[in-house]
Amino acid sequence: MAGPPENSTWRLWYRKRTDPSKGIREIEKTGFLLGNGRSQVMVGGGIHVERIRLSEESSWSGGPGVDRVANAPPPGDGDSAGKTGEGEEGEKYRGGNVPVEEATERQEALEKVRLVVKEKRRVRPKEKIVESLKGDERGFGSQVAFGELLVEEVKKFETVHEYRRELDLETGVAVVTFSVGDLQYRRFPDAVCVMRLQASEPKSINIKVSLSSAHEETGTTEYTNVHNRLGMRSRLKSNNMTIEAMVTVTTEGATGVSLANSRQVVALGFDAVTLYYTMGTGWTLGGYPNFEDKDPHDRLTSDMDKAVGGSYGDLYLKHVKDHQTLFQGFQLDLGQTENKLPTDELLNAVKEGKAGEEGTYLDALVVQYARYLLIASSRPGSLPLSGRSLWSQDQITGLDDPSSGYKMDIDLQMNYWLAESTGLGETVTPLIDYMENLLVPRGQDTASLYYGARGWLTHPYSNIWAHTGPTAQDQTFYLPTVAAWLCQHAWDRYLYSQDYYFLRDHAYKLMKGAAQFWVDTLVRLEDPENGPLVVSPSFSPGHGGVTAGTAMDQQLVWQLLNNTLEAIAVVGERDRVFAQNLTSALEAVAPGFRIGSWGQLQEWYLDLDEPNERAPYLGYLWAVYPGNHLFFRNSSSSTGDGEGDDEGDDEGGKEPTREELLAAARTSLITRGLGDRPQGGDMGWAKSWRAAVWARLGDGRLAYRAVETFKQDHILEQLNLLDFNDGLSGLLGVGAAMVEMVIQSRAPGYVDILTVTDLPNQWLKRGGSVEGFRTREGHVVSSRWEVGGTVRQVEVFASLKTGSLRVKVGSLGGEERTPSEKVRVSLKDSTKVVGYSREGDVVVMAVAKGQTYVIDIDD
Numbered sequence: 001m002a003g004p005p006e007n008s009t010w011r012l013w014y015r016k017r018t019d020p021s022k023g024i025r026e027i028e029k030t031g032f033l034l035g036n037g038r039s040q041v042m043v044g045g046g047i048h049v050e051r052i053r054l055s056e057e058s059s060w061s062g063g064p065g066v067d068r069v070a071n072a073p074p075p076g077d078g079d080s081a082g083k084t085g086e087g088e089e090g091e092k093y094r095g096g097n098v099p100v101e102e103a104t105e106r107q108e109a110l111e112k113v114r115l116v117v118k119e120k121r122r123v124r125p126k127e128k129i130v131e132s133l134k135g136d137e138r139g140f141g142s143q144v145a146f147g148e149l150l151v152e153e154v155k156k157f158e159t160v161h162e163y164r165r166e167l168d169l170e171t172g173v174a175v176v177t178f179s180v181g182d183l184q185y186r187r188f189p190d191a192v193c194v195m196r197l198q199a200s201e202p203k204s205i206n207i208k209v210s211l212s213s214a215h216e217e218t219g220t221t222e223y224t225n226v227h228n229r230l231g232m233r234s235r236l237k238s239n240n241m242t243i244e245a246m247v248t249v250t251t252e253g254a255t256g257v258s259l260a261n262s263r264q265v266v267a268l269g270f271d272a273v274t275l276y277y278t279m280g281t282g283w284t285l286g287g288y289p290n291f292e293d294k295d296p297h298d299r300l301t302s303d304m305d306k307a308v309g310g311s312y313g314d315l316y317l318k319h320v321k322d323h324q325t326l327f328q329g330f331q332l333d334l335g336q337t338e339n340k341l342p343t344d345e346l347l348n349a350v351k352e353g354k355a356g357e358e359g360t361y362l363d364a365l366v367v368q369y370a371r372y373l374l375i376a377s378s379r380p381g382s383l384p385l386s387g388r389s390l391w392s393q394d395q396i397t398g399l400d401d402p403s404s405g406y407k408m409d410i411d412l413q414m415n416y417w418l419a420e421s422t423g424l425g426e427t428v429t430p431l432i433d434y435m436e437n438l439l440v441p442r443g444q445d446t447a448s449l450y451y452g453a454r455g456w457l458t459h460p461y462s463n464i465w466a467h468t469g470p471t472a473q474d475q476t477f478y479l480p481t482v483a484a485w486l487c488q489h490a491w492d493r494y495l496y497s498q499d500y501y502f503l504r505d506h507a508y509k510l511m512k513g514a515a516q517f518w519v520d521t522l523v524r525l526e527d528p529e530n531g532p533l534v535v536s537p538s539f540s541p542g543h544g545g546v547t548a549g550t551a552m553d554q555q556l557v558w559q560l561l562n563n564t565l566e567a568i569a570v571v572g573e574r575d576r577v578f579a580q581n582l583t584s585a586l587e588a589v590a591p592g593f594r595i596g597s598w599g600q601l602q603e604w605y606l607d608l609d610e611p612n613e614r615a616p617y618l619g620y621l622w623a624v625y626p627g628n629h630l631f632f633r634n635s636s637s638s639t640g641d642g643e644g645d646d647e648g649d650d651e652g653g654k655e656p657t658r659e660e661l662l663a664a665a666r667t668s669l670i671t672r673g674l675g676d677r678p679q680g681g682d683m684g685w686a687k688s689w690r691a692a693v694w695a696r697l698g699d700g701r702l703a704y705r706a707v708e709t710f711k712q713d714h715i716l717e718q719l720n721l722l723d724f725n726d727g728l729s730g731l732l733g734v735g736a737a738m739v740e741m742v743i744q745s746r747a748p749g750y751v752d753i754l755t756v757t758d759l760p761n762q763w764l765k766r767g768g769s770v771e772g773f774r775t776r777e778g779h780v781v782s783s784r785w786e787v788g789g790t791v792r793q794v795e796v797f798a799s800l801k802t803g804s805l806r807v808k809v810g811s812l813g814g815e816e817r818t819p820s821e822k823v824r825v826s827l828k829d830s831t832k833v834v835g836y837s838r839e840g841d842v843v844v845m846a847v848a849k850g851q852t853y854v855i856d857i858d859d
Helices: 024-030 100-120 297-309 312-327 343-351 358-377 425-451 482-497 500-521 551-571 576-588 658-671 684-696 700-714 729-742
Strands: 011-014 032-035 039-043 049-056 147-153 161-168 173-180 183-190 194-199 205-213 222-225 229-235 242-252 257-260 264-270 272-281 331-333 538-540 543-547 750-753 768-774 780-785 791-797 803-809 823-827 837-839 842-847 852-857
Touching (some): 024 039, 032 358, 049 272, 100 425, 100 543, 147 242, 147 272, 183 312, 194 205, 194 312, 205 229, 205 272, 242 297, 272 297, 331 729, 343 358, 358 425, 358 700, 358 729, 425 482, 425 500, 482 500, 482 551, 500 551, 500 576, 551 576, 658 684, 684 729, 700 729, 791 803, 823 842, 842 852
Parallel strands (some): 750 803
Antiparallel strands (some): 011 161, 039 049, 147 205, 173 183, 194 272, 205 264, 222 229, 257 264, 331 768, 538 543, 768 780, 780 791, 803 842, 823 852, 837 842
16 A cells, blocks of 8 residues: 655645546546646546646637627628627627717616615615616636547556555645556656656556547647647637647657557657647737737747757756745644645545544645645736636536636635735736736726726626626626725735835736726715715625615725825825825725624615625625725724714714724624525635634634635535635635634734634644745744744744834733743844834834844743
């Protein structure tokens, strides 16, 4: 029986054999995911047959190239309407926007909805007036299948033993090993584009290699073989876009024999065989708005020549170095012991309550697995991670399906919650590029056509074709504050990197455009002169009716305007009119904090919340997590959202204090459950969001209950820890939530370590540590703690900025618990003592860029 892998702490590994020949569903259940950002593969781990499922992020139907957008009337004989650049203007793909001649009608429809909302205060989402806000999703398209690389043994082995397959998260390499008699076979599918097959004795590799397209039914597929370089080219049925893949078969061993035709290469009697493969499409990020099909052949050929021109060993080392530069930047030790159980046995042990300390290993493994997936899926030059269909897609029809695209009311953003704080800021780059190159130019049209406004916005569903208009999805088609949420990632990228030029040239431009839209479109509630500024109409996604000023919309707009004003203080703004309008809007906008009749934080401006409702969405708690500004409200009451006799007005028209708001947030979240109610469906993000909010609120018991619920529903039944029905956002989100339970940086100048109460006993029983956590000013923080969670040391590397830092330590307590003489701050590797001040369990110190500070806390 094969033993556990060596030289790696973080891995998935199995002794149980798989059979990829059973099809894609088998690979989804058991396979490993490998990726380099733009291209991804699923590796089955078979013995006699290895199926490598190819996926490319831009393999999409729909867009400007469609012959006939879905649901449009069929063209007559000779009619070419709907083709790019041809036909009637009304059938041209516009990313969900209306033609210019229909803009006035759409803006009038919007104004009518506003008037009805003002009159009725709440409108049912099924009413005809609301339906008028829905948009056109024809041509939206969806992710479609790409193809397969098949590796088959020429002759089946009679007996196989010592089988083991593993995915090493620390190197990004998957390995399959097994023995046949005295021979040991090893396969290394690594770096996405390379697979190495070798045996312990020469002349033992006998395989067939073939490449296939998922689109042969279109009649456009071509197969080639030039000097053992297999090629596959097809055109998608929906839009005629080119997809292409290549695989080069190189052999080692002078006595081997190669046989080949246009569909396969047969390698017989070689010492080793290496497969290099690459894939691409005719889509390019800079192709907006027409997205002309750019033949990928020359680009792929160049990439292939470079790969084959070097040695396998050099390519392997380059890949591992690239991967580890990111992966090794953050470490989390929850006191887990070394795990010797295969992953499937570990999952069963946890499920049956027999895991013991291995259960703690699973928690830490999930955090690192989430980071691995982000590294594999989102790298500079790629599209952002959608996480909904990229690796699991197998459809070829290309139906218009917004739900399979970028779902920007939670999924897309949750995919990146883990990035900045755990040293993966580089992975956010594709999201910024996507906003700049696709969402902004199309979103400017949406702002102008639908709202008569400047700036830009997008609605909740988008694709690779820059869809920014509303769709026809019930309950979730309308969330005009999506751009405000996305801009938070741009602002955070600046905070964590402290890159002035990134802020000036990228983030601020995104934020200014999004803020300009709201300066133009916010409306006064009730009092046209002095009423608070609100979003109208306003939805709470998937839940309730249409009103004005839902909590989520208000919180997002307030945060965007505030962030933009802070950015102006850094980069300056010559447009004084904009700066003044921004300041005035921020002073008048309702922040989205109202306490209702049963002590809850209201989801709507009106007091409409039902105490027993289990809706999955937590938009009204956005300012708790992933936002933060609820924590920085004044402790003493001040003028609130506005005066008047509205339902839900706070006593005296005063804004609640921070303490009152935090209590209301807890009350609301308790009633929403753990995201596992039937009304919440099986959405993993609902559980992950709850875990993160509870962590931010400081309740480790309820945070971990949400984590456990997520694991039970979405991990323990999945051999490879992946629930393809749910997508990746829940897994990435729950990883972020567990980090938040240990260490968090709510805002620049703040870091909290083990301040969350009632953490799981198994996390604290052996002590632990965190290394490489990033704060919102780019400081790198590490800490270690003893049994029970008593922190003994904190190390802060002020890598990017000089300033003040407040380090809150949960076990420190006040002077009575830990007198100040037991707390020392010094420069690392120096006897020089650094001055600090003390505020209860907070150490306040000045840090200088480039210096490393050590806080030692004695018994």
